Amino acid sequence: MSGLVGDLVAHFNQWITVFLMVSGLFIVIARGNMIKKLVGLSLFQTSVYLLYIAPGKILGGTAPIISPRFSVYSNPLPHVLILTAIVVGVATLALGLALVVRINEAYGTIEEDEIFEQDSGR
Amino acid sequence: MRLDIILRVTTKLLLPLMLLFAAYVQFHGDFGPGGGFQAGVIAGATFILYGLIYGLGAVMRVLPMALVETLIPLGVLIYAGVGVFAMLAGGNFLDYTRLAHEPAHGQELGVFLVEVGVFVTVSSTMLAIFYALAGRGRR
Amino acid sequence: MQQLPVLQVVIPLLGALLCALVRRPLAAWLVATVVSWTVPVIAVVLLHEALVDGVVSYHLGGWDPSLGIEYRVDVVNGLILVIVSVIAAVIAPFARQSVAAELAPERVAWFYTMYLLSLAGMLGITITGDAFNAFVFLEISSLSSYALIALGRDRRALVAAYQYLILGTIGATFYVIGVGLLYVMTGTLNLGLMAERVVAVETTRPVIAALAFITVGISLKLALFPLHVWLPNAYAYAPSTATVFLAATSTKVAIYLLTRFLFFVFGARFVFGEMPVTPIFVAFSIAAIFVAATVAVFQSDAKRLFAYSSVAQIGYITLGLALATTTGLTGGFVHIIAHALTKAALFMALGAIMFRAGTVAIDDLGGIGRTMPLTVAALTVAGLSLIGIPGTIGFVSKWYLVVASFEAGWWWLAFLIVASSLITLVYVGRVVEAAWFREPTAVALAAREAPAAMLIPIWLLAGATIYLGLDAGRAAGIAGKVAATLLGGPQ
Numbered sequence: 001m002s003g004l005v006g007d008l009v010a011h012f013n014q015w016i017t018v019f020l021m022v023s024g025l026f027i028v029i030a031r032g033n034m035i036k037k038l039v040g041l042s043l044f045q046t047s048v049y050l051l052y053i054a055p056g057k058i059l060g061g062t063a064p065i066i067s068p069r070f071s072v073y074s075n076p077l078p079h080v081l082i083l084t085a086i087v088v089g090v091a092t093l094a095l096g097l098a099l100v101v102r103i104n105e106a107y108g109t110i111e112e113d114e115i116f117e118q119d120s121g122r
Numbered sequence: 123m124r125l126d127i128i129l130r131v132t133t134k135l136l137l138p139l140m141l142l143f144a145a146y147v148q149f150h151g152d153f154g155p156g157g158g159f160q161a162g163v164i165a166g167a168t169f170i171l172y173g174l175i176y177g178l179g180a181v182m183r184v185l186p187m188a189l190v191e192t193l194i195p196l197g198v199l200i201y202a203g204v205g206v207f208a209m210l211a212g213g214n215f216l217d218y219t220r221l222a223h224e225p226a227h228g229q230e231l232g233v234f235l236v237e238v239g240v241f242v243t244v245s246s247t248m249l250a251i252f253y254a255l256a257g258r259g260r261r
Numbered sequence: 262m263q264q265l266p267v268l269q270v271v272i273p274l275l276g277a278l279l280c281a282l283v284r285r286p287l288a289a290w291l292v293a294t295v296v297s298w299t300v301p302v303i304a305v306v307l308l309h310e311a312l313v314d315g316v317v318s319y320h321l322g323g324w325d326p327s328l329g330i331e332y333r334v335d336v337v338n339g340l341i342l343v344i345v346s347v348i349a350a351v352i353a354p355f356a357r358q359s360v361a362a363e364l365a366p367e368r369v370a371w372f373y374t375m376y377l378l379s380l381a382g383m384l385g386i387t388i389t390g391d392a393f394n395a396f397v398f399l400e401i402s403s404l405s406s407y408a409l410i411a412l413g414r415d416r417r418a419l420v421a422a423y424q425y426l427i428l429g430t431i432g433a434t435f436y437v438i439g440v441g442l443l444y445v446m447t448g449t450l451n452l453g454l455m456a457e458r459v460v461a462v463e464t465t466r467p468v469i470a471a472l473a474f475i476t477v478g479i480s481l482k483l484a485l486f487p488l489h490v491w492l493p494n495a496y497a498y499a500p501s502t503a504t505v506f507l508a509a510t511s512t513k514v515a516i517y518l519l520t521r522f523l524f525f526v527f528g529a530r531f532v533f534g535e536m537p538v539t540p541i542f543v544a545f546s547i548a549a550i551f552v553a554a555t556v557a558v559f560q561s562d563a564k565r566l567f568a569y570s571s572v573a574q575i576g577y578i579t580l581g582l583a584l585a586t587t588t589g590l591t592g593g594f595v596h597i598i599a600h601a602l603t604k605a606a607l608f609m610a611l612g613a614i615m616f617r618a619g620t621v622a623i624d625d626l627g628g629i630g631r632t633m634p635l636t637v638a639a640l641t642v643a644g645l646s647l648i649g650i651p652g653t654i655g656f657v658s659k660w661y662l663v664v665a666s667f668e669a670g671w672w673w674l675a676f677l678i679v680a681s682s683l684i685t686l687v688y689v690g691r692v693v694e695a696a697w698f699r700e701p702t703a704v705a706l707a708a709r710e711a712p713a714a715m716l717i718p719i720w721l722l723a724g725a726t727i728y729l730g731l732d733a734g735r736a737a738g739i740a741g742k743v744a745a746t747l748l749g750g751p752q
Contacts, residue, residue: 092426
């Protein structure tokens with residue numbers, strides 16, 4: 001039993017990553033409201049940030065500027081990658097929300113099944 | 123007395139502190155969490171808060187839409203300009219060591235300039251998104 | 262000169278910024294044209310250097326590849342660079358009147374901004390030698406594509422752009438997950454160094470998971486069946502110029518990225534020999550070819566019909582990749598060239614018809630061959646190349662695929678490839694028959710021939726499909742070099 005709990009605690013970060021990833025994808029697939037889909041997408045992208053940052057932690061590392069007083073430096077690369085990914089996520093969310101606003105004005109609804117009905121009735 | 127007097131007074135007190143914090147985050151990106159994107163978002167949030175509390179018209183008088191639409195490509199131009207200047211100075215694109223007489227100074231200057239470019243673009247983009255989405259539905 | 266690799270991406274990027282600053286429609290089109298005509302020159306020079314020297318390497322920021330980003334041009338991505346930039350150059354004269362007619366004047370400059378950003382993104386994906394840099398450029402080109410599609414006139418363009426956004430972002434995020442796993446296992450993001458270091462760890466679970474994530478992620482972007490759901494709506498409702506550009510380039514660049522990872526980073530021996538990628542890809546490719554072509558037969562809107570046709574044609578390219586032999590890869594890459602030229606010509610002809618007639622519904626376009634003969638003739642020629650008639654480049658690629666199937670001992674696959682051409686004949690025949698042999702409708706009679714600025718690019722592309730079909734050695738030669746480079750392993 002302690003083996004299972006031990007595994008859970010040792011791989012805590014990975015479990016959270018997987019949970020966020022899967023719940024984000026589920027929301028995208030299972031929900032018909034367009035804004036909820038975007039929320040699920042954001043949740044899915046957040047799991048990726050955790051996937052990169054958790055293994056990138058260097059215990060006892062300081063800011064990566066060479067100084068004679070320190071010997072262990074943090075690796076800046078995972079953080080830079082995730083910063084880029086966060087910006088991409090923000091841009092995607094902004095574009096998605098702008099599209100939803102325009103769709104709402106054009107169709108009067110943001111539920112996917114109602115939009116599909118309106119379009120196939122043409 | 124207006125009903126939102128608490129909000130208005132508190133916002134007035136907070137706004138300059140927010141901008142100051144944005145500047146702090148911008149310039150301390152080397153040594154801790156920070157840099158152009160984070161500072162740009164905080165600065166954008168400052169103006170958005172002003173717009174939320176005092177109205178869209180008020181914030182549009184401070185930063186008109188045309189100015190914001192010009193700032194967005196301007197920030198990216200600063201970034202690309204640093205890269206092109208490094209190319210003209212003999213190095214590769216974004217080779218910061220060519221920007222000053224000493225490589226270390228060049229690196230500091232290069233990172234500083236590109237972060238300023240990022241700051242300008244990100245803050246004006248956040249504000250432009252707010253203008254675009256908040257300006258609709260006013261029928 | 263040695264700065265060319267970075268100029269290939271920086272020039273369209275600066276052009277996009279100029280278009281955003283200069284808000285007038287004509288000035289924006291001028292900037293877009295100047296950029297579109299500069300980019301192919303750089304691409305051809307880079308391809309020539311890659312053919313002569315083997316590899317062109319450029320270190321961004323002066324950093325060594327193990328520390329920084331490297332731009333790396335060899336024959337594989339040199340070919341794709343040339344294809345993308347030549348298509349962009351040919352679109353530029355066509356775009357002026359088409360975009361002005363389909364978009365409101367205040368949006369035209371934004372259209373060209375997004376167009377140049379998408380072009381910069383696609384060239385960036387192709388030229389970069391860094392896995393995460395590829396993700397950044399992938400998202401740059403994808404986000405601007407979503408905006409391009411949403412600028413269409415129909416309100417369904419908004420829904421199509423939204424659906425493409427959701428699926429495209431999931432695909433890009435899967436790709437990033439795969440790259441993250443590879444980074445943890447190999448310690449580098451540079452594709453060349455990754456290729457060297459992955460051999461030691463290739464049987465570990467993270468690397469196999471990375472292969473799966475990257476393959477599925479990029480397959481969403483290249484619209485491999487059944488992950489193609491976003492494509493028909495996106496291509497049908499986008500503005501005509503956007504459809505031409507996206508149909509001819511975006512899926513090809515995604516295919517290039519997949520090829521780079523499967524053959525260069527992971528290696529053909531591991532991917533196709535030890536992992537069951539070949540049967541999976543062959544199965545999905547055949548499904549794509551037949552199902553998408555059959556659905557295309559029943560479409561009433563010509564743009565939607567050819568969009569489904571695109572899904573089917575992508576099946577041929579992935580079939581060539583899955584066969585993973587020199588002949589198969591040659592067929593796949595010749596088909597990349599063929600499909601880019603053919604689809605660009607087809608959608609451009611449809612764009613010209615939309616410009617003059619205002620619609621692309623097949624029933625409304627009866628007899629339009631009488632009033633727009635040159636345009637519909639080009640459409641017919643491109644349609645023949647799509648079917649794979651001997652004398653067109655479509656035949657060359659199908660020939661190589663059939664030979665590769667026989668080499669693999671799969672005679673049934675060769676039979677299926679030939680049979681699918683019959684379905685292509687049916688749906689191309691529908692459009693051609695309606696345009697030439699029906700009584701002219703009111704819409705068709707009201708139309709005039711397309712302007713010269715549109716006819717010249719259309720006939721350039723249609724003529725190229727015939728020229729490269731008759732001079733088969735030209736396309737097959739360079740595709741053969743590509744295949745040899747991919748199967749020969751990293752250099």
